[in-house]
Amino acid sequence: MDNKHKYQNFITEIPSTAVDIYRMLPEGTRCEVIFNELSMSPSPSREHQKVLIKLTALLFDYLTVNPIGELFSAPFDVYFEKQQSVVQPDLFVVLNEQCDIIKKNGVHGVPELIIEIVSTNRAYDTQKKRALYESAGVKEYFIIDPENKKVILLSMNSGMYEQTYDEAGILKSAILGCHLSF
Numbered sequence: 001m002d003n004k005h006k007y008q009n010f011i012t013e014i015p016s017t018a019v020d021i022y023r024m025l026p027e028g029t030r031c032e033v034i035f036n037e038l039s040m041s042p043s044p045s046r047e048h049q050k051v052l053i054k055l056t057a058l059l060f061d062y063l064t065v066n067p068i069g070e071l072f073s074a075p076f077d078v079y080f081e082k083q084q085s086v087v088q089p090d091l092f093v094v095l096n097e098q099c100d101i102i103k104k105n106g107v108h109g110v111p112e113l114i115i116e117i118v119s120t121n122r123a124y125d126t127q128k129k130r131a132l133y134e135s136a137g138v139k140e141y142f143i144i145d146p147e148n149k150k151v152i153l154l155s156m157n158s159g160m161y162e163q164t165y166d167e168a169g170i171l172k173s174a175i176l177g178c179h180l181s182f
Contacts, residue, residue, distance in 0.1 A: 017036055017084055018033045018036045018037055018038040018084065019033050019036070019079075019084055019085070019086055021033075021038060022038060022086050028075070030042070030043070030075075032085075032086060032087045032088060033084065033085050033086045033087075034083075034085050034087065034128050034129065034131075034132050035083060035084060035085060035131075035132065036084040036085075039124070039128075041119070042119070042120065042121075044117070044119060045119070045120070045146065047146035047147060048090075048117050048118075048119060048146045050146070051117050051144060051146045051149065051182065052073070052090055052091070052117055054182045055091060055115065055117075055144075055171065055180070055182055056071070056073055056091060058171075058180045058182060059071050059091065059093070059180070062176065062178050062180065063093070063176075066176070066177070066178075067096070068095060068096060068176065068177075069093045069094055069095040069096055069098075069112075069176070070093065070094050070096075070099070070102065071091065071092075071093055072089075072091070072092050072093075072094065072107070072111075073090065073091050074088040074089060074090050074091075075088045076088060076106060076107070077105065077106030077107070078092065078106060078107045078111060078114075079106055079107065079108045079109075080110065080132065080135075080136045081108065082136070083132055083135055083136055085132055085136075086106075087129065087132065089111075089114045089115065089116055090115055090116050090117045091114070091115040092107075092111040092113060092114045092115065093111060093112060093113045093175075093176065094107060094111050094112070095112050095175070098111070098112065110136050110137050110138055111138060112138070112139045112140065112175050113138070113139065113140040113141075113142070113173060113175050113176065114133055114138050114140070114141050114142070115142040115144065115171075116129055116141070116142070116143055116144070117144045117145075117146050118143060118144065118145050118146065125143055126143060129141075130143075130154065130161065133154075133161075134154075134156075134160065134161045137156060137159075138156070139155065139156045139175060140153060140154075140155055140156075140173055140174070140175050141153070141154040141155075141161065142154075142171060142173075144171075148168060149168050149169040149182065150166070150167075150168050151165065151166070151167055151168065151169070151170060151171055151172075152165065152166050153165035153166075153172070153173075155174075169181055169182055170182075
């Protein structure tokens with residue numbers, strides 16, 4: 001290797017935020033930034049993956065027949081600039097009227113609907129991400145327990161979340177106008 005390329009991977013500017021550090025990490029690094037704090041993530045469990053695959057198929061089929069938005073799954077970045085946050089929700093939908101927030105490197109803005117399947121660190125999804133999504137104004141935030149398929153829906157009401165749904169194995173979305181059993 002010649003000296004010209006010997007130092008090409010060195011940092012030329014000191015990052016000032018956790019989002020800046022996040023952008024410097026190698027593709028595929030399992031981490032997120034919430035309120036300017038970098039958090040590493042373990043690989044999901046088998047049950048988590050089974051629920052994710054089933055919901056992905058159901059939502060993909062639903063949105064193919066009812067093309068009101070675009071479905072995304074992790075790992076795909078969602079940037080909440082005001083909250084100094086970058087997350088990779090398990091599933092989320094960007095409605096057609098919001099399509100301008102979809103960029104090549106991720107979504108820069110607030111999706112209307114986000115689904116998180118809880119991991120071994122339950123507080124991360126039920127508290128930390130909840131606070132982020134509420135602060136950003138995500139209208140429907142679904143939290144799903146992969147062990148018992150319990151679905152909790154938090155809906156935005158006057159700038160705060162209100163639990164409006166709690167049932168096992170059924171995802172009901174007012175935004176999408178669907179009832180999906182899994």
